[in-house]
Amino acid sequence: MTTLDVDSIYGLAPGHRLQFEEAQQAWVVLYPEGMVKLNESASDILRRCDGKATLSTIVTDLEQTYDQVELRDDVIGLVSAALDQGWLKKR
Amino acid sequence: MTEKADTPLYPLWLLAEVTYSCPLQCPYCSNPLMLGERSKELQTEDWLRVLAEARKLGAAQLGLSGGEPLMRKDLEILVAEGRRLGYYTNLLTSGIGMDESRIIALKEAGLDHIQVSFQADDSGLNDLLAGSDSFAQKQRVARLVKSHDYPMVLNIVMHRHNLDRMREILDMALELDADYVELANAQYYGWALVNRDYLLPTREQLQQAEAIAHEYQDRYKDRMKIYFVVPDYFEGRPKPCMNGWGRVFLSIAPDGTALPCHAAADLPGFELPNVRDHDLDWIWKDSPGFNRFRGESWMQEPCSGCDKRQECFGGCRCQAYLLTGDAEATDPACSMSPRHRVILDAVQHSAQLKVLPDPVMRNKRNAVRFREEKRDPQQSCADKPVV
Numbered sequence: 001m002t003t004l005d006v007d008s009i010y011g012l013a014p015g016h017r018l019q020f021e022e023a024q025q026a027w028v029v030l031y032p033e034g035m036v037k038l039n040e041s042a043s044d045i046l047r048r049c050d051g052k053a054t055l056s057t058i059v060t061d062l063e064q065t066y067d068q069v070e071l072r073d074d075v076i077g078l079v080s081a082a083l084d085q086g087w088l089k090k091r
Numbered sequence: 092m093t094e095k096a097d098t099p100l101y102p103l104w105l106l107a108e109v110t111y112s113c114p115l116q117c118p119y120c121s122n123p124l125m126l127g128e129r130s131k132e133l134q135t136e137d138w139l140r141v142l143a144e145a146r147k148l149g150a151a152q153l154g155l156s157g158g159e160p161l162m163r164k165d166l167e168i169l170v171a172e173g174r175r176l177g178y179y180t181n182l183l184t185s186g187i188g189m190d191e192s193r194i195i196a197l198k199e200a201g202l203d204h205i206q207v208s209f210q211a212d213d214s215g216l217n218d219l220l221a222g223s224d225s226f227a228q229k230q231r232v233a234r235l236v237k238s239h240d241y242p243m244v245l246n247i248v249m250h251r252h253n254l255d256r257m258r259e260i261l262d263m264a265l266e267l268d269a270d271y272v273e274l275a276n277a278q279y280y281g282w283a284l285v286n287r288d289y290l291l292p293t294r295e296q297l298q299q300a301e302a303i304a305h306e307y308q309d310r311y312k313d314r315m316k317i318y319f320v321v322p323d324y325f326e327g328r329p330k331p332c333m334n335g336w337g338r339v340f341l342s343i344a345p346d347g348t349a350l351p352c353h354a355a356a357d358l359p360g361f362e363l364p365n366v367r368d369h370d371l372d373w374i375w376k377d378s379p380g381f382n383r384f385r386g387e388s389w390m391q392e393p394c395s396g397c398d399k400r401q402e403c404f405g406g407c408r409c410q411a412y413l414l415t416g417d418a419e420a421t422d423p424a425c426s427m428s429p430r431h432r433v434i435l436d437a438v439q440h441s442a443q444l445k446v447l448p449d450p451v452m453r454n455k456r457n458a459v460r461f462r463e464e465k466r467d468p469q470q471s472c473a474d475k476p477v478v
């Protein structure tokens with residue numbers, strides 16, 4: 001797993017859109033000629049990658065929202081996978 | 092996808108073939124042989140209703156294609172409505188009919204992405220295959236797409252006449268700064284089936300081209316994504332056509348015919364519904380046409396007992412019909428099909444040809460000729476003796 005700097009900021013890559021789909025009852029990432037349906041934890045993380053929040057802010061936010069600890073590895077894992085897929089871009 | 096194949100809840104894709112009119116004449120065009128008359132095309136209001144109904148069903152990707160969709164003057168209206176409804180809007184164009192003011196208008200309407208098709212990286216070959224001087228215009232359009240900040244897919248249909256130029260084609264894509272490249276091996280129905288002897292590559296050509304595509308995939312993975320799909324004729328495995336009949340794709344022809352696959356109009360024995368007569372909810376869920384090959388109950392041996400049937404759905408129904416005369420047969424591209432020989436023979440036959448036939452160009456004149464001959468699309472290969 002790539003280690004990402006927790007102070008860095010990510011947002012959706014150009015040409016990508018994140019939206020909630022009624023029919024699928026799920027968040028999806030849309031991009032040229034394709035779409036991926038996200039599970040709940042993935043959408044919770046990706047929705048917070050808004051091009052403003054740092055990864056550590058996102059981690060704290062999620063830990064508070066779900067009253068859990070040590071979500072850092074989950075967030076970093078998902079964000080690096082999303083970077084590999086080209087859904088996210090570093091700001 | 093985890094839902095069962097026989098419970099398609101909603102389409103994900105709406106492919107709106109807004110017109111069959113096209114200034115180009117590609118001999119592999121996937122449009123039906125007889126094309127259609129412009130006077131029978133849906134009006135703007137019909138398309139707006141189709142967009143709304145399909146969105147309500149769940150479609151999230153909208154492909155605006157044709158023919159050449161830019162031939163429709165109301166394209167900007169359709170894009171704007173598509174975007175307003177929440178679609179990701181894709182324009183699939185040859186580039187003919189695009190200029191800077193139009194690309195700006197489309198951006199303002201909310202167009203998300205543009206796919207530009209090229210025939211080759213070389214103007215002579217490109218223009219020969221397109222049947223018109225279009226290469227310079229395509230290059231201009233590709234640059235416009237990027238300078239107006241659209242993501243760009245370059246689509247190149249691959250066959251005997253351009254596979255040997257894989258390296259040059261990918262270099263062109265890099266130079267034009269494409270985000271994605273689709274190296275789409277020709278699919279042999281419609282016009283491509285008529286021109287199969289002209290188009291079918293040799294196995295060696297394909298192997299070399301594929302190796303180059305993989306080399307570029309590795310080397311440039313941070314710059315562009317390259318898709319290379321080996322054509323089913325050479326794999327012994329059929330493609331999972333449309334990801335299953337009536338499962339993901341909803342295609343609307345220029346005259347309003349609703350199709351589970353844009354080639355399905357060639358299939359005999361049932362009527363496809365039209366959006367002028369029915370709403371899309373009924374068409375998708377209940378129409379006999381969309382249910383005909385849903386799930387597995389229609390399958391014959393070997394598909395019905397095969398453990399791959401959830402992956403390939405028995406292959407392509409149109410290809411099964413066109414090459415075996417039986418729409419319910421196993422796709423002959425599958426090595427387990429009792430008719431697989433027809434594929435092997437076709438590959439061998441074209442590899443041995445010393446002189447290639449002239450291509451039958453996709454144009455009105457030839458379409459009218461096919462219409463007058465009342466040509467059965469199946470005949471397009473049956474009348475060519477294979478070996």
Ligand code: SF4
Nearest residue numbers: 113115117120158185
């Ligand atoms: S394949 Fe060629 S002829 Fe057919 S619609 Fe596309 S550009 Fe036109």
Ligand code: SF4
Nearest residue numbers: 394397400403405425
């Ligand atoms: S036998 Fe039928 S289901 Fe099995 S791989 Fe071939 S086409 Fe697919």
